[in-house]
Amino acid sequence: MVADATRVQAPAPARGLGRGPVLCRHCNLVVPPGLINSSRADQFCCHGCQTAYSIIHTCRLERYYELRQQLDDRAPAPGTDRTYNDFDDDTFRRLHTRQIGPLIRCELFLHGVHCSACLWLIERLPRMVKGLVEARLDLRRGIVDLAWDDRVVRLSQIVRTLASIGYPPQPARDRKSRAHRVAEDRRQLVRLAAAGAIAANVMLFALALYAGIFDAMEPAHRTMFRWLSMVLTVLSLAWPGAVFFKSSWVAIRTRTPHIDVPIAFALAAGGLWSVFTTIKGSGEIYFDTVSVLVFALLAGRFFQSRQQRASADDVELLFSLTPSSARRVEGDATRDVPIESLQPGDLVQVLAGDSLPCDGEVDSGDSLIDESLLSGESRPVRVTPGDRVAAGTLNMSAELFVRVQTVGEATRVGQLMRLVADGAQRKAPIVRFADVVGAWFTLGMLALAEFTFGLWLWLEPRHAVDHAVALLVVTCPCALGLATPIVITIATGRAARRGMLIKGGDVIQCLSTPGVMILDKTGTLTTGGLALVAWHGDDSVRALVHAVESTSSHPVAKALARDLSDPSATPLCLARTNQVLGCGIEAVAAGRRVVIGSLSFVSALARVTLEHADLARRWAAEGITPILVAVDGVSVALAALGDGIRPEARATLDELRRRGWQLRIASGDHQDVVTRVGSALGFTLEDCLGGLSPEAKLALVERTKASLDPRSGRRLVMVGDGVNDAAALAAADVGIAVHGGAEASLAACDVYLSRPGIGSVLELLDGCARSMNVIRRNLWISLFYNTIAAGIAVAGLLNPLIAAIVMPISSLSALAVSLKSRTFADQRSQPVLHPGSRP
């Protein structure tokens, strides 16, 4: 059986042989050198693993290794050949570093930090790099704070080490606002800690007092404990608890009651009444209730704000869109300089595979530029000297020299960023569901407390305050206030585990009812790359075309080679090839002369039939790229390259329509292409909008949004993935960015789906609808409980102490319901693995 297993994987060389430790084929741990058998393809660290490996093959569970590989692949380790010398540049130092004593400090944003192992590794960096004194990583934001001695080590050396261990860094900009946020976080934490310490101490005194009831406490001790509780509770109300009074004051002044108002009333009433009874020397005190309440409410608030902060930080991703450095040509050499030091008129070198650092004009070179990030155009554009190029686009095939015209915010991509930022700011603050209910509830309870007080003042003045406080405490809308954030926190957490990052609670509300959805085409409904969409003519030449195109790295050639590959075909012999950039390729394969390329290129070298020429022109007019194939001097076939439709798109769109969503396509691509894709996906002609600039998309979103009646609950959802979508994503009620898109749109969006395409949109909508149901159920439970409890309190059947014990029940029930509820499916979080399942 072992032999069988080995045969399955025979061709692969033993992993790691000759470069670092050899890993066990099964468990992925290091094979002890003494057990390595270099004659075998697969190495195992023990018999157990060897047996397990063969059993897995027997059970046809090979997919396990694939899944494990996928998990391992999540850990990024993109090695780069960058020198990082720009980090030593004076401009960089002035902008991003600060001198503190003998050391220099700098904050860098690291790509790919995700777990405690990263933290462990990065914080041990000072042991690897001499002169680096400290490396502190903020795991949540992926920002490392470095402190080093400049006389011993240069920043570029540290940065190279970071990149070599798999964390390519870039400067963390926006340092000022972050420092401000850190200070605010710290203030909140200090308040929370103070409230916690006070609550714990007051609880201790309360325990002693309760124990004293059964165990005859000395009156002097009793008084002392009551006074100590009072001092601490007053401190708690005056310092950490002051936030509730401040916010209530603002609410009252602006006449927008929210849940802080009854909280403040209850805290004030409980506190003042307890102070009164303490000074009087007899009667109940509620210092324990009040101080614990302050702590619990602050804790809830702290975690909520942390959650919101995390999403705001994503805006920093905006900066990762353009490179942080450029290669400036200085005389005969090039030097890495930070992008901020580029001046108009400078000449920069842009290698194949690099993003352009600036807007400018091509000085020399001939290459293809992928502008899909900016324009949504899926086909690469050829640029030659004199052509304009834009920052953030990708140089695909050859080295270019570009004369700088504008850098930074003045570039086209920079201006789009500005639109994004404005779009995000213009977003109307959606009044949260719970707040609406909470406001009315608050007013009702305050009126009821007043009524209770009046009633009992008339019936039995001695207990009037007791009953009013009992009412305020037992109906404290904690559950009402907790219901929404708890469900949202749990739902967003579960969604994140499913690869759907949701930025705010309002998104869940918006997506729970059908509305209008505008979809970007490139990368959302289609794969976003070139693919073979049609073939006309002789099928037997496919193998020839594959063989010829396999030799070229041109995007068109790559797409043809990929889509025409046939594993069963025998490899063909190629004699010679001649490639003409931007036109086509000529080769001799299997003894036949093959010419592949554009109509004009093939026409010049071979005879093109009328049928082929007509079809090529028609396809070109429809926005797909025709590629002619001529063999031995005559055109024999025609391939069409376009943007392939994602396999799951049609089914997803049909289901969305069935649920009542109104769908439209908005794309920057040619109108004909959009119409072709749209009709294949069941869109009517008027719902396919092509040739839209980013600005036009934004206008479309705003126009559609304005046409929706806000009271109907129908919202505008934009689904896209490029920078050209960023402004529209930000302006929509909900912007959904799908995987594979630019990081800028991720900063502007409300939801980010890590899986490509729109397949997971349905899952997102389901989860949101379920979450809203849970929120509503929580609110009903809370309202039901509060109504019953209020009735009992008004009837004078509840004393404040019992009220304080009963009060958390509604919060706990809300918590229990939320935790048990199935918002975003957890059970499907792991890929299903069954015997016999094949990839």
Place this chain on the structure above:
Amino acid sequence: MITLIAGIFVASLLGSLHCAGMCGAFLALAVTPDEECRVGKASLHVAYNVGRLCSYTTLGVIAGLVGRSLDLGGDMVGVQRTAAIGASLVMIGFGLIAVARACGCSIGRMHPPRALQAVVGRAYAAVGAWGPIGRGLAIGVLTTGLPCGWLYAFVLTAAGTGDPLSGALAMSAFWLGTLPVMAALGVGLQSLFGPMRRHLPMATAMLLVAVGVLSLAGRIHEMRRPAAATEVHCHGG
């Protein structure tokens, strides 16, 4: 005895990354719920680990019985605690061989019988079709069928106790040590332990030697107190 049990627990805990690597696939099979199944993942984890516990303790009892019969045989020819000393020495030997392999020395190894592999393989294939809880339990039980040197080194230690109950206890301690890592599988454990992976062969080899020495030292200490040892032995028997 307590020292030995604690030693086994610590060694098992530290070396359990190997278990995670080796049994990860089976664990995944055991805890993957069926599409229509209403059984929670936690229940499947419990089933799998209870299955493991059952088979480990059974193995511990058998090993303890074997150890006891060795002890009885040894007593007849006047050698006390044969099983303990033998097991400890073999364990140290195992450990030293593993250290040598980790250092690059190539030492031949015994191959487990093919028949065992075939039987275990068939059993795994058969239980794959069972209901989720039964499958989890059965896959847990079948873990002992894998010829894992690490597991069997501890079975040897269990035999060394010369008592079925202590053997079961020793194997329970081993199970307990593996539990955290096995329960945490699927949360990116491989990457968490990334930097440690390189030194794992040497670390586990050293642990084997340490447990062997610990066991041996305990037995020698007991032999120095013949009266007490006899007493314990009598009570045990």
